Amino acid sequence: MHLNQVNQPMKKSSQLILTLSLLTLAMQAHATNGYFTHGLGVINKSMAGAGTADPQEAMAIANNPATAVLMDTATQIGLSIFSPRRGYTASPSLANGNGGAFTIGPGRVDSGSEYFPIPYIARTWRLDDTRAIGITAYGRGGMNTDYNQGSAIFDPDGPGPAPVMTLPGSFGTGKAGVDLSQMFVEATFAQRNGERFSWGIAGIVAAQAFAAKGVAAFAPYTHTFAASGGTQIPDDLTNNSHAYSFGAGLKLGVHWQATAVLKLGISYQSDIYMSEFDDYGSLFANQGDFDIPSNIRFGSSWQVRENVSLHYDIDHTNFNDVDAVGNSISNIFACPTAGAGGMDLDFCLGGVNGAGFGWNDVTTHKFGIAWSPASTPDWTFRAGISKNSQPVESSEVLFNILAPGVIEKHFTLGATRKLNNQREISIGLMYAPSEKVTGTNSFDPTQQIKLEMKQFELELGYSW
Numbered sequence: 001m002h003l004n005q006v007n008q009p010m011k012k013s014s015q016l017i018l019t020l021s022l023l024t025l026a027m028q029a030h031a032t033n034g035y036f037t038h039g040l041g042v043i044n045k046s047m048a049g050a051g052t053a054d055p056q057e058a059m060a061i062a063n064n065p066a067t068a069v070l071m072d073t074a075t076q077i078g079l080s081i082f083s084p085r086r087g088y089t090a091s092p093s094l095a096n097g098n099g100g101a102f103t104i105g106p107g108r109v110d111s112g113s114e115y116f117p118i119p120y121i122a123r124t125w126r127l128d129d130t131r132a133i134g135i136t137a138y139g140r141g142g143m144n145t146d147y148n149q150g151s152a153i154f155d156p157d158g159p160g161p162a163p164v165m166t167l168p169g170s171f172g173t174g175k176a177g178v179d180l181s182q183m184f185v186e187a188t189f190a191q192r193n194g195e196r197f198s199w200g201i202a203g204i205v206a207a208q209a210f211a212a213k214g215v216a217a218f219a220p221y222t223h224t225f226a227a228s229g230g231t232q233i234p235d236d237l238t239n240n241s242h243a244y245s246f247g248a249g250l251k252l253g254v255h256w257q258a259t260a261v262l263k264l265g266i267s268y269q270s271d272i273y274m275s276e277f278d279d280y281g282s283l284f285a286n287q288g289d290f291d292i293p294s295n296i297r298f299g300s301s302w303q304v305r306e307n308v309s310l311h312y313d314i315d316h317t318n319f320n321d322v323d324a325v326g327n328s329i330s331n332i333f334a335c336p337t338a339g340a341g342g343m344d345l346d347f348c349l350g351g352v353n354g355a356g357f358g359w360n361d362v363t364t365h366k367f368g369i370a371w372s373p374a375s376t377p378d379w380t381f382r383a384g385i386s387k388n389s390q391p392v393e394s395s396e397v398l399f400n401i402l403a404p405g406v407i408e409k410h411f412t413l414g415a416t417r418k419l420n421n422q423r424e425i426s427i428g429l430m431y432a433p434s435e436k437v438t439g440t441n442s443f444d445p446t447q448q449i450k451l452e453m454k455q456f457e458l459e460l461g462y463s464w
Helices: 007-027 042-046 065-070 216-221 223-227 329-334
Strands: 074-090 107-110 116-126 131-139 151-154 165-168 177-193 197-213 243-257 262-269 295-305 308-317 362-371 379-388 409-418 424-441 444-463
Touching (some): 042 074, 042 444, 065 197, 065 243, 216 223
Antiparallel strands (some): 151 165, 424 444
């Protein structure tokens, strides 16, 4: 197929992609391997994110752009229903807000907003035997919490005349939580060189939406407040509805058919440099800077038998390279208004070295299997398991009440049914068992905070 033959289908696909992209940005709320999804595409996710080297769906080009030339022209749409269950438990405190302590009200508090519909779409076009193009739109990432209960115990005016008080909200300033949505549109080109090697490149356009509420208690630790000598409360810290940022990056990939039964693939996504969240410049480091971290993955697929394949992927995401995510909450104590002897405005919230969530980089190992029974060749069944390193240190639990991305394992199942005219319908299920991280409240050393999260997901995909 030549390029002039695909213009009309491309226009129709582009319109559908734009519509689904807007829906994705509005509803996306994943938080799995850190705050990246455990996979992309229903088939990939059915094997816990493994299968980068063995493309079986149009969305595979979002995992490795080199695979576009290995597939026929195809379209895929999908919808997942994602359900994260997250909350925190605060222990009783000996300080109870006295002596400058900021104590989280003891007890268990769960986040609301437990169900999120998330659409995606992908389209590939074979230009000829050696070249292909593609386009995808999908959501990924998301630190979403919605705490309607909870309380905090502290002295609201510091050395002033007001006594220590118990105030509503997880941080004592009303309902608390954050909402981060990310949407990606990728345009891909891939080329085959010889019989066994292909490479691909994708341009990425990204958009983010972010909102935070109920964190006004941290206003005294902001760059704005400290630089004004304690006279100016920032208006870009909290309760500003959704702010938006936009940026671009690149994704590179290669694929190698090493032997008749072994396939290998490598994919690298660059840092995506985003515009700043101006309405939250006093919350995130570097005046609202929130870039999307780079990611690299390696995949291998082994055709054990004609109807059985095994898959192993490993990927690594550099969360610590993004200051708003990687900086430790301990940075805040170098801010002049923190009362800990610090004298550097850059360490206040919103400053160049402002406090963040203290996340580590995340490395994930993914294992998957696919099986097509000889008795029912129109069916393929899949399963997978993944294990990732923990992004949240026990010393960082206070801020991570807002973003408890503590999941470490995913268990997945899925199936594909071939229909007529090269159409397929697929289903995938994911369960991430409860993980907990317990640590000391950074503003009350007599209190322990336990973060907890588990997740479920049901996804349907249709290809033609």
